[in-house]
Amino acid sequence: MKDRIDLHIPAKAEYLHLVRLTLFGIASDIGYSFEQIEDMKVAIGEACNNVILHAYRDKEPGILKIQFGIDDQGLNIHIKDEGISFNYESMINKSTNVHEDSLSDISIGGLGIYMMQALMDEVEVRNYHGTEIILTKRLRGS
DSSP: OEEEEEEEEESSSHHHHHHHHHHHHHHHHHOOOOHHHHHHHHHHHHHHHIIIIITTTTHHHHHHOOOOEEEEEEEEEEEEESEEEEEEEEHHHHTTGGGGGGGGGGOOOSSSHHHHHHSSSSEEESSSEEEEEEEEEEEEOO
């Protein structure tokens, strides 16, 4: 990793604009197109919203840790919480089967993961002392 930028914010919706603004600044500086940046903003917004809505359900809002890792290949974004985790495998199985369902049969949950996968080059989920989602977007031509 060439450079790393860490951002720690309260896991509250009113601070999400800081995450999007930071992402925009970093991504535009390293050469992503407007469309790529907008895709990343949607993906990171979904990951952060999941933390806000689900990770600290029964306690005071905790801390949302975002790490932007910049290298020659592109950008890796780590979104980490220390709250309640979720079963990634069941969510991914649920989201991969939505093509076979009618809109009225689709339940909430898992679609955010599906959206992140559609917008990013790689999505990795780690469940250890909370949840960490790693979103990767490569620079084309690297």
